[in-house]
Amino acid sequence: MSENTAELVELRRIIKRLDVLISMMLMSAEPSDEVATARKVEILNAAGLRASEIAQILGISPTHVSVELSRLRKKSAKKKK
Secondary structure: OOHHHHHHHHHHHHHHHHHHHHHHHHHHHOOOOHHHHHHHHHHHHHOOOOHHHHHHHHOOOHHHHHHHHHHHHHHHHHHHO
């Protein structure tokens, strides 16, 4: 195994652990109702995660995440007017 391959394996392990920690923090922070899901999507999106990554962390479909993000953008646009 080359040094680069070993580094990639270690980075993947770290990323997996971080995903678990993020999931645990989000689940303990708010109840798991629809409003809380939207808030969690908003937080993870603000952290720079993609819809597919958010979906994986929250255990929902990427389509659901995209719908929530669309709703958040519409809500934000209304507030700016």
